[in-house]
Amino acid sequence: MGCGAERAVLLSEPSHAKVYIDGKFVGMSPASFLIGRSDDAHYRVVLDGYEPAEGQLQGRLAPGRVAGTVFTLGIYTIFSDLYYDPPTNVDLTPSPDSRS
Secondary structure (H helix, E strand, O other): OOOOEEEEEEEEEOOOOEEEEOOEEEEEOOEEEEEEOOOOEEEEEEOOOEOOEEEEEOOEEOHHHHHHHHHOOOOHHHHOOOEEOOOEEEEOOEOHHHOO
């Protein structure tokens, strides 16, 4: 993944919700997609009968990757980034209209 992007995963409960990243549809949850290494991305999760959920995806510094970089004198970063994107879990709330 040396091209400046990392694979991210967004899970929702319930699953099969529509997932949008920065306003673009990327798939149904669980969704896997690429985001920039250092970019924060806005997500929106939508499912009929549930309130939409929104938030920010942020890469995190991976201590193991930092150690790998130090012990390989920087060679490790040719093959991997120092950041990772942990799976994002989104719990959707039923909308008031659907609670009849």
